[in-house]
Amino acid sequence: MRPLLLAISVVSIALMNLANHRSARAADARPVVILHRTGEHDCHTFRIPAIARANDGTLLAVYDMRYRSRRDLQGHMDIGLSRSTDGGRTWQPPQPIMDMGEFGGLPEDQNGCSDPNILVDRKTGEIFVSAVWTHGKPGTHQWRGKGSQPGLGIDTSSQFMVVRSRDHGQTWSQPENWTASLKNPAWYLFAPAPGNGITMTDGTLVMPSQGRDHQGVPFSNLMWSRDHGKTWTVSAPARDDTSECAVAELSDGSLMLNIRDNRNRQDKSETNGRAVSVTSDLGKTWSVHSSDHGALPEPVCMASLISHPLADGRRVLFFSNPNSKTHRRGMTVRVSLDDGRTWPAERQILLDEKGGAYSSLVMVDASTLGILYESSRADLVFQTIALDEFGL
Numbered sequence: 001m002r003p004l005l006l007a008i009s010v011v012s013i014a015l016m017n018l019a020n021h022r023s024a025r026a027a028d029a030r031p032v033v034i035l036h037r038t039g040e041h042d043c044h045t046f047r048i049p050a051i052a053r054a055n056d057g058t059l060l061a062v063y064d065m066r067y068r069s070r071r072d073l074q075g076h077m078d079i080g081l082s083r084s085t086d087g088g089r090t091w092q093p094p095q096p097i098m099d100m101g102e103f104g105g106l107p108e109d110q111n112g113c114s115d116p117n118i119l120v121d122r123k124t125g126e127i128f129v130s131a132v133w134t135h136g137k138p139g140t141h142q143w144r145g146k147g148s149q150p151g152l153g154i155d156t157s158s159q160f161m162v163v164r165s166r167d168h169g170q171t172w173s174q175p176e177n178w179t180a181s182l183k184n185p186a187w188y189l190f191a192p193a194p195g196n197g198i199t200m201t202d203g204t205l206v207m208p209s210q211g212r213d214h215q216g217v218p219f220s221n222l223m224w225s226r227d228h229g230k231t232w233t234v235s236a237p238a239r240d241d242t243s244e245c246a247v248a249e250l251s252d253g254s255l256m257l258n259i260r261d262n263r264n265r266q267d268k269s270e271t272n273g274r275a276v277s278v279t280s281d282l283g284k285t286w287s288v289h290s291s292d293h294g295a296l297p298e299p300v301c302m303a304s305l306i307s308h309p310l311a312d313g314r315r316v317l318f319f320s321n322p323n324s325k326t327h328r329r330g331m332t333v334r335v336s337l338d339d340g341r342t343w344p345a346e347r348q349i350l351l352d353e354k355g356g357a358y359s360s361l362v363m364v365d366a367s368t369l370g371i372l373y374e375s376s377r378a379d380l381v382f383q384t385i386a387l388d389e390f391g392l
Helices: 003-029
Strands: 033-036 045-053 059-066 077-084 095-098 111-120 127-135 159-165 189-192 205-212 218-225 242-249 255-261 275-279 304-309 315-322 331-336 348-352 359-365 368-373 380-386
Touching: 003 348, 033 045, 033 059, 045 111, 045 368, 045 380, 059 111, 059 380, 077 127, 095 127, 095 159, 111 189, 111 205, 127 189, 127 205, 159 189, 205 242, 218 255, 304 359, 315 359, 315 368, 331 368, 348 368
Parallel strands: 045 359, 077 111, 218 242, 242 304
Antiparallel strands: 033 380, 045 059, 059 077, 077 095, 111 127, 127 159, 189 205, 205 218, 242 255, 255 275, 304 315, 315 331, 331 348, 359 368, 368 380
């Protein structure tokens, strides 16, 4: 390399390292509200965050309450809720809102509920929290082997469960089992995708979902309702060998599904990245988006995607995940102003250099973004970002 080019290269690397150092320092200095540390509230671990804003402005954070360990189902775990009425500065103590107890004469560690999704109907204010319930099957996992199998019965298949609130999350219904009305009996599994659902501009309710097909192969899709949740239609799979996904409405009214892809376990090349599909007919048909596999690196992890209309008429997408191809760390929030085609480096904010795994985004108000995520600081933390920090 010629001396001048070498000098430029050295300077560029030094400036990049300085920028990364400043970004990490800024992340450390950003205020953080801790919802749970390991062992608090008589609960070993909080995991799998999902957050939404009720129509009265209350923030509702839901999550797994994993009482005895960090491990996934099967185990003793409920879906818990924390409410904030002051924009996330303080949170009420956690309360279980989906607890199957000792159902069927089996102990609580054989009646675990996990992976919550939260959806607010913007027209009626009703709130739906869904999750997957496994009955029996100790030592199994719903995504592997016989942890969940074809059929609809509770002794065979993991179940699609829902609780509802009509008072902004203050009280909740008893769990409802939607499995028979949603799951194809030939599938091994059908479950909500953890995170949040949406109300489209036209009032359609949309919930991201996932499952395992008749051969046990994972897939990602969505389900929708045009009668305020009385009946639901399950879409065709958007992709296979994929799982957890997030949905957002684009500026033209189509839907984007941003998806965790199992191929990224091996692919650490330039084609590593989130799988991204779009649909203009509520999932009857799907097409691959231009940002697919390359724009948004991932270490194979759940992520969050939401859209928000700005005062000037533009629609912005916010995306959060651990910004790494190899490790769940570097929790980062990004912005796109062109329906996800590009995610400029100057419009991203690092929140946690050392950690960051599952996350969920919410609009706290018209000018403030909120994020609930698994952090290096604690099991679950909440932070806010003013939109002008992104240059919006």
